[in-house]
Amino acid sequence: MKQTVTIYQFGDALQGEINIQPRLVLRLASYLLRGLGAGLIGFAVIAAVFAYGPIVKEELAFKFGNKQIKEAPVSGFGLLLDVVEAQRVDRVRAEAASYGVGSYFSVVIPKIGAASDVIANVSTVSADEYLQALQKGVAHAKGTHFPGQRESIFLFSHSTDSPINFAAYNAVFYLLGKLEVGDRVLIFFADAKYEYEVVDKQITDADDTSWLEDKGQELLILQTCYPPGTSWKRQIVVAKPIDSLPR
Structure with missing residues (x-):
């Protein structure tokens, strides 16, 4: 004999009876829990990307040399001109x-x-x-x-x-x-x-x-x-x- 679950609905003098198989209830609950779990995992992944993405990006940029700033070459002649100009201003x-x-x-x-x-x-x-x-x-x-x-x-x-x-x-x-x-x-x-x-x-x-x-x-x-x-x-x-x- 199949087991049944009886659910009553009250209100406005209406009353009915629905028979639901227990296996179907369990299956629906399982789907619901799996969907909720997947959603939580997805949210955690997205949050981690936003939280740690910039840090990972900076670390990778440093590791592969894209983060370093190349210094502009300064000739000895250019430095000499700067010194001469500073001395001229001081004299004036x-x-x-x-x-x-x-x-x-x-x-x-x-x-x-x-x-x-x-x-x-x-x-x-x-x-x-x-x-x-x-x-x-x-x-x-x-x-x-x-x-x-x-x-x-x-x-x-x-x-x-x-x-x-x-x-x-x-x-x-x-x-x-x-x-x-x-x-x-x-x-x-x-x-x-x-x-x-x-x-x-x-x-x-x-x-x-x-x-x-x-x-x-x-x-x-x-x-x-x-x-x-x-x-x-x-x-x-x-x-x-x-x-x-x-x-």
Whole structure:
């Protein structure tokens, strides 16, 4: 006689009877357990790959030499150039410091004992801006160029309309008119030294802005008020790079 299992269902006054063979129940349970086990194993494998995959990858890359970074070859000549450049910068900084200025941007005129740091890109039309800059040092006109760019470089200082204000502003260029053709002017810029030689000087009207325009060559243009202590006119000194002058 076959064994049967009776299952009753209750609810809504419905009642029934189902006969299920025990072997079928066991078979279904076995399939269910096997599927659950396979799922757990698969999950464990995936988790292990995510957890240890990067480590295994790094180990294999190191073992087969793909992890090493090849050093770029450096020639002895290249190292020598680096040393020479470092020594050059040190010399420039030391020379600038001997004049009491920095090598970032400064001007030195040995003949008249003028030495000052330069404030770059100062407006020539905003009185508030350039007067504030002139209290700190020499101003570099905004829109003009820098040493080595083969265009005009315009520096100005001592812009005051009264001797009473003389002490309030940096009078570095007060003796600019004493310069003569052939005198030297040194500019330190970006850890490099540039040497210029005076080639001309002029007295111009106060509203003459033509000197702010490029002249098609590298010119160092220095400006101050004239006569000293007034703002009636302008003293202009023009210098050229020494390496551009015929010898």
